[in-house]
Amino acid sequence: MTTTVENPDTTTPTTEAGTEADVRTIGHGPYRLSPEQLEEFGRELDEIRQRVVADLGQADADYIRGIVKAQRAFEGAGRALFYLPPAWPLAVGALSVSKILDNMEIGHNVMHGQYDWMGDPGLNSRMYEWDTVCPSEQWKYSHNYIHHTYTNILGKDRDIGYGILRMDEDQAWKPYYLGNPVYAFLLMTFFQWGVLLHDLEVENIVAGKRSWKDTKHLHRGMIRKVRSQTLKDYLLFPALTGPLFPLTLAGNATANLIRNIWTFNIIFCGHFPAGVESFSIDETEEETQGGWYYRQLLGSANITGSKLFHVLTGNLSHQIEHHLFPDIPARRYPEIAPEVQALCEKYGLDYNTGSLRQQLGSVAAKIFRLALPPRESRQKLASVTPLRFLNRSAATTDRTADAGAGSVAV
Numbered sequence: 001m002t003t004t005v006e007n008p009d010t011t012t013p014t015t016e017a018g019t020e021a022d023v024r025t026i027g028h029g030p031y032r033l034s035p036e037q038l039e040e041f042g043r044e045l046d047e048i049r050q051r052v053v054a055d056l057g058q059a060d061a062d063y064i065r066g067i068v069k070a071q072r073a074f075e076g077a078g079r080a081l082f083y084l085p086p087a088w089p090l091a092v093g094a095l096s097v098s099k100i101l102d103n104m105e106i107g108h109n110v111m112h113g114q115y116d117w118m119g120d121p122g123l124n125s126r127m128y129e130w131d132t133v134c135p136s137e138q139w140k141y142s143h144n145y146i147h148h149t150y151t152n153i154l155g156k157d158r159d160i161g162y163g164i165l166r167m168d169e170d171q172a173w174k175p176y177y178l179g180n181p182v183y184a185f186l187l188m189t190f191f192q193w194g195v196l197l198h199d200l201e202v203e204n205i206v207a208g209k210r211s212w213k214d215t216k217h218l219h220r221g222m223i224r225k226v227r228s229q230t231l232k233d234y235l236l237f238p239a240l241t242g243p244l245f246p247l248t249l250a251g252n253a254t255a256n257l258i259r260n261i262w263t264f265n266i267i268f269c270g271h272f273p274a275g276v277e278s279f280s281i282d283e284t285e286e287e288t289q290g291g292w293y294y295r296q297l298l299g300s301a302n303i304t305g306s307k308l309f310h311v312l313t314g315n316l317s318h319q320i321e322h323h324l325f326p327d328i329p330a331r332r333y334p335e336i337a338p339e340v341q342a343l344c345e346k347y348g349l350d351y352n353t354g355s356l357r358q359q360l361g362s363v364a365a366k367i368f369r370l371a372l373p374p375r376e377s378r379q380k381l382a383s384v385t386p387l388r389f390l391n392r393s394a395a396t397t398d399r400t401a402d403a404g405a406g407s408v409a410v
Contacts, residue, residue, distance in 0.1 A: 033294065033347060035406045041347050048339055049325050050334050061118050067105050067311070074098035078255070082248045083381040095255040097312075100262055102131045104314025104335075105330065110343030111140055114329045125323025127193050133229045134196040142198045152271065152278045152299030160278065162187065162194060163203035166370040168278045173373040180371035191260035197221060262312075266303070269359035272366055273301045275352045290339065296323035297344070302337070303351035309356075310334060310346050320351065 033041060033364075078095030081087040107130030109115070115123040123129075129136050142158065150156035154170050161167045165184055166177040187194045199218055204210040231255065238248040277298040284295065302315040303309075310317050315330035321337055322330065345349040 015313060019157070019291050033286075033349075037347060038290035038294060039288065039344070040290075041349075042288065042293045044323060044343055045293050045315060046289070048336055049328065050152060052325070052328055056117060056329065060115070060331065061120075063331050064106070064110075064118075064329070067101060067219070071098050071101040071106060074101065079237060079252075082237075082251055085247060088247060088251060092251045092258075093253050095251065096258040099131055099255055099259040100312055102261055103263055104266070104316065105311055106314075107136075108314050108316070109129070109330045111136055112144060113327045123222055131229070132192040132195065133222075133226050134192065134198075135225045138199045138221060139195065144326070148323065151323060152276070153284055153295075154278050155281055155282060158198065158201070162198060163201060164194075165274050165367065167366065169370065169374070170278065170280075171370075173370075179373050180367050184367045188264040189257065191264040193254065196226070212322055265356075265360060265363075266313045266316055268363045269301060269303050269356065270301055270316055270322075271299065273352065273354065273359045273362040274366070293324055293348075296320075297340075297349060297351075298308060299323065302351075303331060303356050303358060303359050304353055305356060307334075312346055320353075 014143065022071060038367065066291055068243035074094045078091045078093075081091035081094060084091075109127045110123050111125050111130070113125040116125055125140070138178055147159045152160065154160060154168055161171060166180055200215050201210050205212060206217070233252040234249055237252060238245040241248040277295075279299070287295070297320055300319040300323045302320050303313070305313075305317055307359070310333075315323060315333045316322055318330070318333035318337055321333035321340055323334075324340065325333075341351045341353075343349075
């Protein structure tokens with residue numbers, strides 16, 4: 001963090017750990033901490049982490065093994081119910097829950113290394129392979145390394161828009177982004193395929209910044225995983241039900257679609273609601289551990305809900321705690337969330353949380369709003385082109401976005 005605030009906003013709360021005379025800022029928010037405050041903030045978060053890590057044990061192992069057992073039971077029930085055509089909706093429901101658990105609470109968290117300490121090969125991040133078309137090794141690079149290291153740094157974190165969408169005001173607008181809502185819908189529908197293609201950086205290939213040859217090391221793994229997943233869901237299991245092949249194939253496709261929609265929405269609610277910050281590369285140079293925590297906090301958002309809801313999100317409904325402590329078992333996030341929130345209150349920092357409806361509405365408003373050019377560009381366009389409708393549409397969208405932002409509980 002290198003940008004010093006020359007004219008500090010006097011309305012910004014002064015925290016007990018520093019003075020207004022020595023403050024720095026990061027991102028676009030009004031939150032400021034002195035270097036000393038920042039390091040103290042990081043030290044207090046380190047203490048939370050150390051306490052949880054020291055307490056890991058049998059209860060955590062029993063929990064994840066229980067989730068694996070439940071996931072397998074749902075999958076078994078779903079596969080069996082496909083032999084009873086009237087039970088098709090139940091079969092799809094059971095298989096969808098199985099796929100969601102495999103993707104979120106098991107796959108995502110195990111591949112973060114949250115259960116490596118157990119010494120169980122079946123729950124080890126280096127060996128686990130999940131039930132989606134993206135090879136785990138490639139996901140661990142694009143997600144665990146790129147996204148979690150460079151969270152919300154524009155130009156470094158490719159999860160900002162996934163190379164397809166405009167999800168930040170600082171992404172330069174171009175006419176292509178008029179299709180933002182359509183691209184978002186397609187990405188949601190085919191999300192596992194979007195994750196598969198993420199590492200290829202197709203947008204950079206199209207722009208001539210990366211050649212197809214540069215991606216050669218990815219091809220074999222992608223082909224192998226796509227082949228195995230396709231054969232399993234669309235040939236082997238449908239074939240096992242004989243004359244019910246079409247119904248089973250449709251059921252598998254529907255379960256994959258439900259998992260895609262659920263995963264997309266939970267992930268987008270974790271980073272793109274109103275109030276979530278993005279950062280420039282310059283702002284994050286010489287970043288300390290305290291600064292890294294600070295960026296993870298401002299770049300993430302939580303979703304409120306029941307215990308069952310949190311389990312089905314893989315506890316990514318506690319996205320803030322996940323980004324602060326990505327390798328701590330996710331089941332611990334609800335227990336430490338009040339401590340993190342209290343720490344935010346102590347330092348005068350935003351803790352972005354809201355219901356699923358609130359966060360989804362806010363994300364949708366952003367997707368539509370950022371499809372349009374910035375207000376200044378719209379005014380120029382309207383003065384010289386027939387595109388005056390952009391200003392009228394944007395004014396409506398801006399009001400919607402403002403309303404959505406105001407409804408987010410912080």
